[in-house]
Amino acid sequence: MKIVLAYSGGLDTSVLLAWLKETYRAEVIAFCADIGQDEELHGLKAKAARTGASKIYIDNLQEEFAKDFIFPMMRAGAIYEGQYFLGTSIARPLIAKRMVEIARKEKAQAIAHGATGKGNDQVRFELTSAALAPDVEVIAPWRDERFRKRFPGRAEMIRYCEQRKIPVQATAKKPYSMDRNLLHISYEAGILEDPWFDAFAPSNRKMFTLSVSPEEAPNKAEYVTLEFRKGDCIAVNGKKLSPLGIMRALNKLGGKHGVGRVDMVENRFVGMKSRGVYETPGGAILHFAHRQMESLTMDR
Numbered sequence: 001m002k003i004v005l006a007y008s009g010g011l012d013t014s015v016l017l018a019w020l021k022e023t024y025r026a027e028v029i030a031f032c033a034d035i036g037q038d039e040e041l042h043g044l045k046a047k048a049a050r051t052g053a054s055k056i057y058i059d060n061l062q063e064e065f066a067k068d069f070i071f072p073m074m075r076a077g078a079i080y081e082g083q084y085f086l087g088t089s090i091a092r093p094l095i096a097k098r099m100v101e102i103a104r105k106e107k108a109q110a111i112a113h114g115a116t117g118k119g120n121d122q123v124r125f126e127l128t129s130a131a132l133a134p135d136v137e138v139i140a141p142w143r144d145e146r147f148r149k150r151f152p153g154r155a156e157m158i159r160y161c162e163q164r165k166i167p168v169q170a171t172a173k174k175p176y177s178m179d180r181n182l183l184h185i186s187y188e189a190g191i192l193e194d195p196w197f198d199a200f201a202p203s204n205r206k207m208f209t210l211s212v213s214p215e216e217a218p219n220k221a222e223y224v225t226l227e228f229r230k231g232d233c234i235a236v237n238g239k240k241l242s243p244l245g246i247m248r249a250l251n252k253l254g255g256k257h258g259v260g261r262v263d264m265v266e267n268r269f270v271g272m273k274s275r276g277v278y279e280t281p282g283g284a285i286l287h288f289a290h291r292q293m294e295s296l297t298m299d300r
Contacts, residue, residue, distance in 0.1 A: 001026040002108035003139060004099050006125075007056065008032060009044050011168050012114045014051050015157045016141055018164055020112055021052045023146065024139075029106055030056040033095045035065045036182030036247075051166050057102055061094060062182055066243035069094055070183055074286050075231040077294070083264045084276065085283040087184030092124035100133045110137035117143040120269045176207075182247050184260075184280040185210055192275050199263050199277045210255045210279040217258040224253060226289045233286060247282050254281025 003020055007013045007030035021028050030053040032044060041058055048056040069090050080086055099111045111129060115121035126138050141147040151157050155172045176190035187207065191197050205213055227235035234240060236249045254260050260281040268274050
């Protein structure tokens with residue numbers, strides 16, 4: 001049996017790789033999508049091989065992510081519950097699509113992901129797979145009782161890696177989880193589950209990566225001109241850029257001025273509520289500008 005695993009090299013997916021190989025007696029092919037998470041990918045191939053992967057794909061999908069996923073979403077004005085710019089949501093179908101393509105190429109019978117049974121990612125991965133490759137099995141270890149019994153917490157996962165000499169940098173507790181890509185960074189779980197925890201307090205400034213706090217932003221306004229064609233932004237301040245270039249430029253501009261921070265409690269697909277703190281500087285600017293263009297050009 002061959003399994004294609006969505007792999008990042010972190011604690012969870014390192015454990016998943018080894019566990020899938022042992023439990024299913026399978027050949028595991030690791031896949032990591034570079035969608036602008038700005039993580040260190042150097043050494044990932046060697047790490048995956050040491051963990052037991054027969055092969056690893058590391059694909060730069062940033063341009064495709066911007067052009068075929070972020071920009072169409074901006075044209076649609078998609079925003080969840082009035083605040084969330086769907087930064088994680090829109091990335092998962094792209095990752096799952098590429099996993100299916102690799103599964104076809106490698107003649108794999110299954111794909112596997114590390115999404116929990118409580119969140120939305122499981123739905124995003126599996127609906128994409130069902131639409132593109134209904135014959136390919138989807139393995140979700142966090143919904144497998146065997147996996148959950150063996151790994152009730154991070155301490156057990158760390159011990160498992162130590163026993164197998166799997167190289168991971170992890171601690172038994174994390175203050176929160178992060179997910180980063182070209183569009184945003186999300187922060188969830190851990191200390192954020194306390195509704196009284198103030199993510200925007202001055203003492204928590206080091207939590208954020210893409211943006212400064214409004215208090216630290218320049219007092220002088222910076223004016224920006226965006227040029228649109230057929231609903232897509234094609235230039236920033238007169239400079240023509242690719243969709244990827246647009247996102248990078250607006251992320252830098254918005255982050256400098258503290259634009260695009262959100263702290264909200266949202267409703268998950270499975271019926272649970274979840275607090276999320278987000279940084280989406282470029283996406284916030286692009287969404288606002290697109291809305292202004294619509295107000296000038298579209299009827300009610």
